[in-house]
Amino acid sequence: MSIEVQYFLSNILFGLAIVIPLYYLLCRYFKKSKKKRKLKFGHYLVAVLIFSIIFFIRWKVSEININKDNDIKEPNQEEKTTTQTTTKKAQNNPNYIGTTPKGYTIEKINGAYYVDGYLVVNKTYPLDSNWVPKNTYKPVTDEICSTCIDNDAYDEWIKMKNDATSIGLNIWIQSGYRSYEYQQGLYEKYVSRDGKQQADTYSARPGHSEHQSGLSFDLNSVNDSFAATDEGKWVQDNAYLYGFIIRYPKDKSNETGYKYEPWHLRYVGKDLASKLYNNGDWITMETYFGIDSRYKD
Numbered sequence: 001m002s003i004e005v006q007y008f009l010s011n012i013l014f015g016l017a018i019v020i021p022l023y024y025l026l027c028r029y030f031k032k033s034k035k036k037r038k039l040k041f042g043h044y045l046v047a048v049l050i051f052s053i054i055f056f057i058r059w060k061v062s063e064i065n066i067n068k069d070n071d072i073k074e075p076n077q078e079e080k081t082t083t084q085t086t087t088k089k090a091q092n093n094p095n096y097i098g099t100t101p102k103g104y105t106i107e108k109i110n111g112a113y114y115v116d117g118y119l120v121v122n123k124t125y126p127l128d129s130n131w132v133p134k135n136t137y138k139p140v141t142d143e144i145c146s147t148c149i150d151n152d153a154y155d156e157w158i159k160m161k162n163d164a165t166s167i168g169l170n171i172w173i174q175s176g177y178r179s180y181e182y183q184q185g186l187y188e189k190y191v192s193r194d195g196k197q198q199a200d201t202y203s204a205r206p207g208h209s210e211h212q213s214g215l216s217f218d219l220n221s222v223n224d225s226f227a228a229t230d231e232g233k234w235v236q237d238n239a240y241l242y243g244f245i246i247r248y249p250k251d252k253s254n255e256t257g258y259k260y261e262p263w264h265l266r267y268v269g270k271d272l273a274s275k276l277y278n279n280g281d282w283i284t285m286e287t288y289f290g291i292d293s294r295y296k297d
């Protein structure tokens with residue numbers, strides 16, 4: 001029995017529980033001639049009895065149905081709990097923005113969006129124009145800075161670079177932090193050269209570039225051919241060991257909103273990086289968290 005049928009039946013029974021005893025009493029009352037019209041105690045008793053029986057049936061119907069629902073649809077109960085927890089979280093958390101379809105909490109803290117505690121920058125989630133990374137290896141003073149990288153990310157980068165060197169590979173940071181204003185200039189330059197539609201496929205709009213986060217950098221050469229170099233191949237399969245991900249993997253542009261960028265690394269920590277590595281078939285942050293990467297206009 002569906003919830004709708006149960007609701008309908010419950011309402012019908014409630015109506016009957018009122019109407020039938022009333023009808024019974026009226027029948028008893030009008031049955032006699034005008035002068036003798038009077039209801040006895042027994043009549044009231046029968047009316048109450050009819051009411052009680054129908055009400056009891058109504059109660060039983062709804063009870064049986066609820067138990068049935070509990071047996072069959074346990075996930076439903078879980079869903080309810082999730083919704084309750086989410087509502088509770090939302091009430092207690094002033095940064096709460098929403099929950100992704102995969103159940104991760106979205107927050108906005110000091111001008112940046114976080115999903116499940118991870119900072120997310122893409123076409124849907126921008127950084128505020130005045131957002132600047134803190135706790136960087138070199139404090140941010142310039143518009144562009146290759147070592148203005150988050151301290152943890154930079155530590156891991158050094159380990160990664162040294163390990164690469166030890167097997168004869170040479171990797172370096174070609175482009176690290178970029179300010180909002182710098183990205184703005186860059187984007188506008190590309191738009192005037194190739195048009196907005198084309199520029200959007202390879203350059204981020206200001207606020208939407210991960211380079212503003214201090215958690216991302218480009219390696220060696222911003223060119224597709226990097227993937228085929230020894231360095232490119234090694235990075236593809238080893239970056240996760242240091243907590244980095246290939247942020248824009250091959251054939252995932254419909255998810256990330258960007259074409260394949262084998263040179264662009266993003267620090268997320270080893271835990272998430274090893275999940276996203278997926279034996280070389282990188283899972284995007286968008287798919288993992290269940291979020292979009294799309295400009296509003």
Ligand SMILES: [Zn+2]
Nearest residue numbers: 211217218264
């Ligand atoms: Zn990049």
